Amino acid sequence: MDKPLDIVILGGGTAGWMAAAALSALLPAGRRRMRLVESDEIGIVGVGEATLPHIKNFNDSIGIDEADMMRATNATFKLGIHFVDWGFKGSSYIHPFGVHGSAQAGLGFHQQWRRSLDAGRDWDIQDFSFACVAANANRFDFPAVGKSTVNSTYSYAYHFDASLYAQYLRRFVEARGVQRIEGKVRDVEQDPDTGDIRALVLESGERIAGQFFIDCSGFRSLLLAGRFGTGWDDWSKWLPCDRAMPVPTERCGDLTPYTRVIAMNAGWRWRIPLQHRTGNGYVFSSRFIDEDKARAELLNSLGEPLLAEPRMLKFQAGRRVHSWARNCVALGLSSGFLEPLESTSIYLIQIAIMHLLELIPTKGHDQRLVDEFNLRMDLEYERIRDFLILHYHLNSREDTELWRYCAAMDVPDSLRRRIGLFRHSGIVEQYRHGLFTPPSWLSVYLGQGLTPEHYSPLADAAPLNRALKDLDEIREDIRDRVDEMPKHASFVARYAGAPQVDDRHLHEAEVRL
């Protein structure tokens, strides 16, 4: 076996601690030595309070107990995202973590649904998604496992306090012997020939030498951008939002098992129900609204009392042209930023870690591994980017400048082709790699008002009355089963109720930003 790899992680936010947790749990102890450098003086952004179902795999694979994690992070369950006013004023749809139709239905299901519209039925595709119906009823239960019943057709994620999640991972990691070093980086030593990073020099003068560096320094991208001068691919012409104004409010009455994102004049507003409070925020484009107007629009729209004053974050949509250079890989915000509309921030950290685990060098620099990692991440970023652009582009609102701009903008060819195919015949192409499967695309297309002009001719091979009967039965089956599910709030309280703590203390972490 080769000698252990000396790994240094810079930054202790969500990305840093997730990387430390996964690498310490999944790489054999004899393979690596790992240290994490962070400074208590630097706040963390704590990206994404809403997650995707993949995070459950992540937690399971490193041995995290779900209920324990949920209690520690004030978590609730998430079955999808509720979009309001997207596409057109008055729209309302859920992008569910699940398929439409029965477990056996497959990709042809929505074609039968589209066919039923021509046959005079007037029903929403969401009535055929178990996750959508359960979410709308504010109910939650674990999906059935090892069955082919309709209550096996979904998965779930969490809403949690990302800062608390990072802290939770920190405890998990420190218990596994990973050393945390307090300090700020003053200098970075590089090999004069190869450019490889040799060591981080802290303000205290301490020198942290290593063979492999993971840059989790956030927007500053201290190593990847700061040391390797890695360029930035700007996507703001497609994703014009560049500000986020988060503000916590009191816990809402109904604990919804979904995130809500509401389209606003110059962007959108999120609403994330946690056990102890509600996370809110306005993501907007400074090209289309000024800060004061945005603040007023946000405060006007909130129902519950504020727990703190709104803050401001600046960003730009895009990514570093590559995430890995020489002996340094960037994870999370140091490698790119995509707005949290589809809760992809933590996913992007996770998938980068998964690719890294497979490709981490074991004997010195190997450019083949670097190229492969960068290729894979290109695909991840681009597919998510296209899906996000779809939300903006597919709109007929015309009421404000942002929405007019987005409806008229030129979108990437890859996306234009996908939209064209769906518009014509409702076909959603599947890809082997990358996030968002056909049900996700379907939800957004239909939810934002794009009903296919035609359905696939294949649908006509089944007799119409039988197809309609199947649709009726699935809808009823879902309704009946959802009626028997517990309410989300009581399920959370029973399964993973967090101890009651003083509210001021709880959102301190967020204020540190």
Next chain:
Amino acid sequence: MSRRVTSVAVVGRDVSLWLTVVALQSALGRTGLRIHAVDLGSRLSRADVYVALPTLASLHRLLGVDERLVLDACRGVPMVGQRFSNWAKGAPPFMLAYDDEPPPGGRLPFLQYWAKAALEGLRVGLEEFSLGSGCARLNAVPLPVDENAVLSASYGYQLEAQAYAELLKQLALRRGIEIAASPLCGVGITGDTIEGVELADGTRIEADLYVDASGREARLIGGLASAHFESWSEWLPCDRLLAASAPRMPSLPAFSQVSAFHGGWVGLFPLQDRTAVVAAYSSTAAKDSEVADLAGVITRVRISGDAVVSDLGPGARQSPWLGNCVAIGEAAIAPDPIDGVEMQVTQAGISHLVSLFPATAGKSPEASAYNAAIRSFGSNLRDFQAAHYLFNRRYDEAMWDRVRDAAPPPGLARKAGMFRARAIIPMADEETFQEQGWAALLTGCGIVPQGYDPRVDVLPAEAHVEMVQQRLRAVAELARRMPAVDQFIAAEQQMPLQAGA
């Protein structure tokens, strides 16, 4: 106002034609779609053979075609893979078997554990851990085990080409497909649009959509204004094909045998009553008469009857769906005959045409989706075939030296590079061969992984050794439970798997 496609004219011959019309009828017949078949007449000789990957069995099930009928009518022989000899001077032959991918989830691919063991000195090749190869060594046919089995393999077929084409034609007739009574005499074309096809008896067939299943001739799509065919001869250098026959093998093997020689390769494809002999070669390196003599010498069989020689030109059509014309089979992608993928090309075209069957007549965006899928399918398949040639180790032979010096296509370079670096095979969309197939090919080509996924080391050393040995035992034990080819053919119906020891 747009309207549905109500009629399709399929112009072609042999399996591409008959399989297409039967599949279209099966998927869309009930919707009232009218299907016209225009038969250009068979180009098959008595010497020809169809080699099919395991996916053909799935298609047969879908179309309701009985396996026993196919084997009987086409003197068919099931086979679990192909054995390649003489692709490297001095190296032993390697087997490329049809192992199934394990169910998702679970531990890292076995390949990773093998790569580590090999780096630590294990002398047992990857092939010994393949159930398909295990069956091939015993001349056995791998029956399905169960859905969640980690070890399972599938079989393809070698079929008498004329008989199989005829079987499908009869099926088309029985299913009521209209077959034109007169030969084709002309195709009406304006720009990229087919206006109609004319038959010798003066009838004119007009349809909403035309399918070109005419093979390399590309009788319809080849005449369209924007038609463009891209050659792959840089990586697939054979331009001549010879088909012949030899006597039946005394005991039927469960694999085809493909041997390289200075000008190309010769394959033996056992059938129930004869052995089909196919040679592909470069006219720059070997003459037809020379190959006819050499084929028997190389394969140690007695060639009987006449050998039939034809041209080969591997490559692909840039847009296999152009205007109102969809190319299927060799009209879209002309592969090298190696690896037995000709049928697979036809099947992929049919499967994409069915799932992207245009919602309306006239210009529709399904065309570009079809083109993207078929292009991706084609280049992955080409890369697989090209690996045989590019990674050859027959030094000092002009044709082999030349192709070895060619730069590999980017997809193949990436796969070979990652396999060498870490025993990883980055898979793309629309792959014919999955990870295990690629791994068998690349190890067979002499590419040895220099590293592996570091997570493999989580397993302690003894447990790792035990796991590797256990797999070896499991493969041997399972292969022994599979019926021999002769036994499988003689059985009246689908055979059950024998109980384990």
